[in-house]
Structures are given as structure tokens and as C-alpha cells.
Amino acid sequence: MNVSPAKPQLCNDPEEAARWLRSGGLVAFPTETVYGLGVDATNAAAVERLFRVKGRPSNNPLIVHIADIAQLEQVGQNVPRVAFELLERFSPGPITVVVPKRPEIVPSVTAGLDTVGVRIPAEESARAMLRAAQLPIAAPSANRSGRPSSTTYESVLEDFGGDIDAILIGGAAHIGLESTVVDCTREVPRVLRPGGISLDQLQSFDSRITAVGRDVSPGENSPGRLHPHYRPRARVQLVIDASEAEASPQAAYLGMMPHPTPEAFGWHCVFGSTEEYARSFYEALREVDRRRLSIVYCQRVPPTGLGGALADRMERAAE
Numbered sequence: 001m002n003v004s005p006a007k008p009q010l011c012n013d014p015e016e017a018a019r020w021l022r023s024g025g026l027v028a029f030p031t032e033t034v035y036g037l038g039v040d041a042t043n044a045a046a047v048e049r050l051f052r053v054k055g056r057p058s059n060n061p062l063i064v065h066i067a068d069i070a071q072l073e074q075v076g077q078n079v080p081r082v083a084f085e086l087l088e089r090f091s092p093g094p095i096t097v098v099v100p101k102r103p104e105i106v107p108s109v110t111a112g113l114d115t116v117g118v119r120i121p122a123e124e125s126a127r128a129m130l131r132a133a134q135l136p137i138a139a140p141s142a143n144r145s146g147r148p149s150s151t152t153y154e155s156v157l158e159d160f161g162g163d164i165d166a167i168l169i170g171g172a173a174h175i176g177l178e179s180t181v182v183d184c185t186r187e188v189p190r191v192l193r194p195g196g197i198s199l200d201q202l203q204s205f206d207s208r209i210t211a212v213g214r215d216v217s218p219g220e221n222s223p224g225r226l227h228p229h230y231r232p233r234a235r236v237q238l239v240i241d242a243s244e245a246e247a248s249p250q251a252a253y254l255g256m257m258p259h260p261t262p263e264a265f266g267w268h269c270v271f272g273s274t275e276e277y278a279r280s281f282y283e284a285l286r287e288v289d290r291r292r293l294s295i296v297y298c299q300r301v302p303p304t305g306l307g308g309a310l311a312d313r314m315e316r317a318a319e
């Protein structure tokens with residue numbers, strides 16, 4: 001009898017994960033932000049399969065992951081100096097620089113754009129995998145399109161099961177929200193998506209940096225910002241504090257301050273800091289669905305520091 005090997009392969013060894021990537025496979029891997037679902041960015045067929053499996057709209061470009069700054073010019077060309085400077089300052093870490101793209105990166109990766117987003121993750125096992133693969137790796141967050149991102153490998157399995165080839169096993173992502181996407185193609189860089197590096201941090205690098213508002217015209221914005229995102233099946237309602245949340249066994253409550261009657265909710269989570277809230281946010285939304293609750297109340301956070309990215313994801317989940 002010919003039994004096909006169980007998929008996905010759960011790997012502990014970054015080199016084994018790299019071999020899957022080199023042979024055109026779809027490989028999920030841990031990063032400090034969220035898990036990524038990686039594929040060889042120079043292999044058009046593999047990239048096409050990635051879009052299909054993720055259910056990703058073809059007009060939403062992928063971020064290309066590299067191990068070191070030295071690789072930046074294998075992905076981008078005429079790379080603006082500010083992109084190098086930003087990576088030197090904030091990488092390896094949760095920042096993505098958007099720069100003019102090289103032709104070796106297949107067009108579907110960048111949804112036909114002549115720019116490419118590039119990032120160097122801080123997670124050591126991911127960098128070891130990228131180094132061993134010796135390829136630029138295109139990777140969106142490892143969730144079915146529209147769903148909350150995955151911050152654990154178990155959530156990757158929950159979304160994809162045997163539709164992907166391998167998972168490089170790691171712990172829970174310690175930031176828990178995606179990288180900050182910075183457009184470096186203009187004279188002054190602009191933030192297209194808030195993320196793990198805060199606007200304050202970027203402004204300490206260059207005080208002229210601003211964030212693109214949510215209401216700019218489509219061509220002005222990061223394409224991914226136009227699609228529904230981060231949504232659990234449960235309805236998401238944002239509240240200023242617990243008094244706005246209507247307790248019921250069908251409802252969940254997430255927040256920094258305890259609800260006065262937490263036992264009246266089907267489930268609740270209280271976080272000690274914005275960082276902890278951010279780290280746990282996506283997994284908490286997924287848990288609300290596992291418990292089949294119908295609504296989740298999320299307490300708003302001040303949009304400073306990492307709260308900028310958390311507030312953004314909450315608003316988008318609630319849209």
C-alpha cells in the first residue's frame with residue numbers, strides 16, 4: 001500500500017524547512033511578529049499555489065523575507081539609502097521597507113507593483129532557515145485570508161492542516177502584531193501599516209515621518225489595507241471600558257481593566273499591559289471562535305507606542 005507521508009511536516013530543524021522551500025514547498029515559520037507562510041519568491045508556480053491556499057486576493061502584495069541586509073539588493077534595485085538606514089536601525093525586527101523591485105522577484109509576489117516590501121525577522125530560527133534556503137522568501141501572515149493572524153503553530157495547523165507542506169515549529173510570537181510597513185520610495189518615508197515599530201520610534205529616526213491615514217485613495221495606500229482583515233466569526237465590538245459591554249454567556253470580554261462581573265461572560269481575558277494585550281490579541285479572537293461565542297467586546301487602547309498598531313487591528317477586526 002502506498003501511504004503518502006502525513007502533512008504538514010512538523011520540523012524542528014531550520015535546514016529541513018529550508019529544503020522544503022528550495023523545492024518549491026509552502027512552509028510556515030515563526031517570527032517575532034506573527035507566523036509567516038513562506039515560499040520561494042523567485043518560483044512563480046509556488047507563489048501561485050500560496051495565493052490559492054491562503055485565499056489571498058491577487059492584488060495584495062507579499063512581503064519578501066531575507067536573512068541579512070547584504071541580501072537587500074538581491075530583492076530591490078536602486079534601493080534608497082533611507083531603506084538601508086531604517087533596516088540598520090530597526091532590523092532584525094518588526095519593520096518592512098518598501099523599495100523598487102528587482103525583476104527576479106516574480107510579478108505575482110508584488111501584485112504587479114514595481115515596488116517590493118522587504119523584511120528581516122528577528123526570530124533566530126527563521127533567520128537560520130532563510131540563510132540555509134539562500135533564497136528571498138515571500139511570506140504573508142500564516143492565516144486564511146481575512147482571519148486573525150496566527151501567533152502559534154497550532155493556529156497555523158488549525159487554518160491550513162495538510163494544505164501546506166511543512167511548519168518550522170517555534171514558540172508563541174512575542175510581539176503578536178505584524179511589522180510596520182514603511183514606504184521608502186519617497187523623499188520622506190511614510191508608514192503604510194502601523195506595526196511592531198511605533199511611529200514614535202520612527203520619528204526619533206526622522207521627525208518628518210508620518211502615517212498614511214485610512215481614508216487616502218486606494219493607489220496611495222498599502223493594497224492590503226483595502227481588504228477585510230483580522231476577523232473572527234464572532235462579532236467584534238470596541239468599548240471604552242467595561243460599562244459599555246453587555247455581559248452574557250454568549251459574549252467574551254478582552255481588556256486591560258477587569259470587568260466588574262467577569263463571571264457573567266462566556267469567557268474573558270484581562271491583560272496587564274498594552275504589550276501583553278497585543279501579544280495575545282489574535283489568539284484571543286481565535287479562542288472566542290473555538291468557544292463558539294457570538295460577540296467579543298474589546299476594550300480600546302490609547303494609540304501610543306505599540307497601542308498604535310493594536311488600535312488599528314482592533315478597528316479593522318470590528319469593521
Ligand code: TXA
Pocket residue numbers: 031033034035036037060061062063094096098110113115116117119121139140141142177178179180181192193221222223224225
Ligand atoms: O510581520 C509581518 O509583516 C508578517 C510576518 C510574517 O513577516 N507578514 C505580514 O504579511 O503581515 P501580510 O501579507 O499579512 O501583510 C503584508 C502587508 C499588506 O498590507 C501588503 O499590502 C503590504 O504589506 N505590502 C507588501 N508589499 C507592498 C508594497 N510593495 N507596497 C505597499 N504595501 C505592500
Ligand code: MG
Pocket residue numbers: 140141149
Ligand atoms: Mg496578514
